Amino acid sequence: MRVVESRPGGVEVVWIKGHSNIHGNELADQAAKVAAQSGSVPWMVDLTQQTDITTFAHCYGGIVEIDLRQLLKQQSTIRHHQAWTSQRRVKRAIPDIDDVEWNSTLAYVHDRHAVFTFYSNSKDSHQRTHHIKKLHGMLPTLNSMQARKPNLYPTCVCRRCELEKEDNDHVWKCPSAAETTTEIWKEAMGKINEWGVQATNSYNAARKREYKRAVDRGRQVPRPVPIHWWPPSDADHVRGFSSIGGARAVHSGSQAPDRDEKPMWNVSDLLRGITPLSMLTEWSAVFRTPMSIAKTVLHKFVGYLEAQASELIWKPRCSETIAWEQSQGISAKDKTSKYTGPRGDWSQGYGYITHDGFCPCGASLATHCEGRCPGATKDPRAADERLLESLLGRRRLSMMERMGRIPFIRI
Numbered sequence: 001m002r003v004v005e006s007r008p009g010g011v012e013v014v015w016i017k018g019h020s021n022i023h024g025n026e027l028a029d030q031a032a033k034v035a036a037q038s039g040s041v042p043w044m045v046d047l048t049q050q051t052d053i054t055t056f057a058h059c060y061g062g063i064v065e066i067d068l069r070q071l072l073k074q075q076s077t078i079r080h081h082q083a084w085t086s087q088r089r090v091k092r093a094i095p096d097i098d099d100v101e102w103n104s105t106l107a108y109v110h111d112r113h114a115v116f117t118f119y120s121n122s123k124d125s126h127q128r129t130h131h132i133k134k135l136h137g138m139l140p141t142l143n144s145m146q147a148r149k150p151n152l153y154p155t156c157v158c159r160r161c162e163l164e165k166e167d168n169d170h171v172w173k174c175p176s177a178a179e180t181t182t183e184i185w186k187e188a189m190g191k192i193n194e195w196g197v198q199a200t201n202s203y204n205a206a207r208k209r210e211y212k213r214a215v216d217r218g219r220q221v222p223r224p225v226p227i228h229w230w231p232p233s234d235a236d237h238v239r240g241f242s243s244i245g246g247a248r249a250v251h252s253g254s255q256a257p258d259r260d261e262k263p264m265w266n267v268s269d270l271l272r273g274i275t276p277l278s279m280l281t282e283w284s285a286v287f288r289t290p291m292s293i294a295k296t297v298l299h300k301f302v303g304y305l306e307a308q309a310s311e312l313i314w315k316p317r318c319s320e321t322i323a324w325e326q327s328q329g330i331s332a333k334d335k336t337s338k339y340t341g342p343r344g345d346w347s348q349g350y351g352y353i354t355h356d357g358f359c360p361c362g363a364s365l366a367t368h369c370e371g372r373c374p375g376a377t378k379d380p381r382a383a384d385e386r387l388l389e390s391l392l393g394r395r396r397l398s399m400m401e402r403m404g405r406i407p408f409i410r411i
Contacts, residue, residue: 021217060388074402075387081401082383085376089351092362093137093168094274096264101275102399104299108273108306109135130310134272137168137351139314142321144351145335147344152330159324160317167353172268177313181267184308185250188301193231199296200229200289227293232286240283244270271313273306275299 057064064071084090085097094100109131111124133139142156143165158166160176172181207224214221232240241247245263248256265276275298284294325335354360361373368374376382389395 059391060384062388062392064391066391071391075384077403078387078397078401079380079383081403082376082380083378086373086378088359088361088373089136089138091373091375092352092360093135093272095362096276097400098398099264099277101277101280101295101298104275104295104302105135105273107299108303131273134310134314135274139168139171139351141168141171141351142166143353149335149339150344151339151341152328152334159320165353168351169268169353171317172271172309172313174313174317177317180312181271181309182250182253184271184305184312185267187308188304189237189251191304192237192297192301193229195297195300196229196231196287196289196293199293200227202296203227203290203293227289229293230288236286240286241279243278243282244276270302270305271309273302275302 057068059071090097109128111127111131130139138144142153142158144167146153146156156165156167158164158170158174158176161174163175164170166174171177204224204226211221211224238248238251241251242259243263243265245258245260245266247267248258250267265274265279269276280291280295280298283298284291287294287297325331352360352362357366358364359368359373361375363374386395386397386401390397
């Protein structure tokens, strides 16, 4: 609660309805706008000089002026985020957390259902679990199954190509799935103009509604100019997604070099449902539209890739793997029964196969300092420092920092 050093006179609290066209409310709104635009100096309040306040809450030397319950909740949330980002599997599966458009990515995780509703069912929970495991590189691939139960899985060679060991990276890059990936990509590219027209029409309709509301309130605002969708050329598209590793090769259906020597994101990341912000920035320049339209189109594009990859790559892989398991005499009961024997090398069953000279976090061992993985560490003080900077107005917490982490659905 804000207080001032001197409080002459009395104070009367009056409730003003939050509705338009009420004379008192309109006067209060006009007075607030005049005050905000004036050159007056804002009050500087020093709470420590208040004689009627005897106890203060401090956070790293600063006085807490917000609700303590809100502060503690935010502190717990940002510490969860710090712990989540420090996990090796997260560093490997999501190379750059700050370069992810999380609104779109979480929409795929939750199958486009509202997150904070109480509606759910068995199918919805299973799909959400699959999306979360896919995003974190935790799908039950053969390398993980061999590490968990080496008595049942003598090998972890992919049952589709029978050339390489199968992990969460190989599933989407398997040579046997290359033709399917190209077909999915071309189908998605063929729908971009349709999605662009829909997004543009929705954008223009929203601007018209905003203009009508402003006019109804008596405000003088310029009439919105309609935005038009101009279909990009094939060369424009190639320039827009060139930051994605393997995208040029998939688009052309043949071998093609990547633009960047070491791209941060690959086509396999899009198939898992990750929407990179860097791709959004480059593609929006190609579309020559407002960012919201480009974001909608990219959201539909990646969503289509993710959904089709699950149906046409992951499910056929599961069918062929189950057929092989049955030929080996491995039943569903065997896979769920308790195993007490020696485990396999779990560093090779961490979702991804770790190659020589590398760490399960995906980084080279040469980049490690005293055995610690680069990037975020499980340090609560680092999380508290970011919280303090946000309270002081020096930085703005990201969406994932406010959320803490992606919730796991246990079935």
